[in-house]
Amino acid sequence: PSSSQPPSIPFIIFINNEWHGSVSGKKFPVLNPATEEIICQVEEGDKEDVDKAVKAARQAFQIGSPWRTMDASERGRLLYKLADLIERDRLLLTTMEAMNGGKLFSNAYLMDIALCIKGLRYCAGWADKIQGRTIPAGDSSEEITIELHNFKLSLLKIAPALSCGNTVVVKPAEQTPLTALHVASLIKEAGFPPGVLNIVPGYGPTAGAAISSHMDVDKVSFTGSTEVISLTQPRS
Template sequence: DVDKAVKAARKAFERGSPWRTMDASERGRLLNKLADLVERDRLILATMEAINGGKLFSTAYLMDLGACTKTLRYCAGWADKIHGRTVPMDGNFFTFTRHEPIGVCGQIIPWNFPLVMFIWKIAPALCCGNTVVVKPAEQTPLTALYMGSLIKE
């Protein structure tokens, strides 16, 4: 399974692929759309967190889901603001830095904050143009699976 997931993530990251050629502002728009979907399904996700890991529903609903949407929107705002800069140099030289995505990011999600950690790990990676393979804890996979369906949506 992991080999198939990494192969798919590598294919999505290939030069010329829709993901690699997507404008940074579009990545930000997609992260904001995901935040909208998380807000829309807040009740479902909080219920899953309570069933999934035994968390209090009120904590999941009020704290965890709030942290998730804030993180998604924060990273969405950064998507088109990550860029290199020109650095002054002596002589006849031109120096610059360039920020580029690194590729496939493997994200292992712990059992104790499954939804929050899922968002904390994927949002910055996607914001920067990377692709992601997520491995949720086997004890608490429900919200990661549901998030996969929201991402697909």
């Protein structure tokens, strides 16, 4: 499809398995870098939205929650299901990657999406084979929050976290949020409990800074420039 025909997905914030408008009501444009045309407007998350997402992730990680009490093999089954759904929507996700990220269609189809599917299935297989052969250090609570740039990297970081039973908040790069938002709908379709994966699109100085400085976030995984990490690291 052309840039004037955006994929039919929600362009809003995903928290607790529900779609939300931004608290501020702001939106930001997402461009096709090949033509510099606007593909769509996406809800712009900031500190208030990040607070809601982190709260949802914390609640999903509480002792006694459906996610914490879920058998490890069931976590693996959900990841296998997510991989199957991504494979089902492979053409749509490839189109979004090519249109939103300026990639060659063949590169996105044969490499990025294919690697995501394989990575998810690999991590799904590990879900019930992790035996905890490590010495606990510090708080046992383990919520991983991820700020990422592209679809392939995001899923290759999200999958191990979910396989181990963590909960995740994702801030996709403001240039390329579309595939992450579609995957949010697949997370719900696959049957993951509310709050396990939350996605807050927005800008680095607002949403990204709120994530890196949030006191209820246990770990931040970041992919980006040295300039941005120099601003993010002191807050984390």
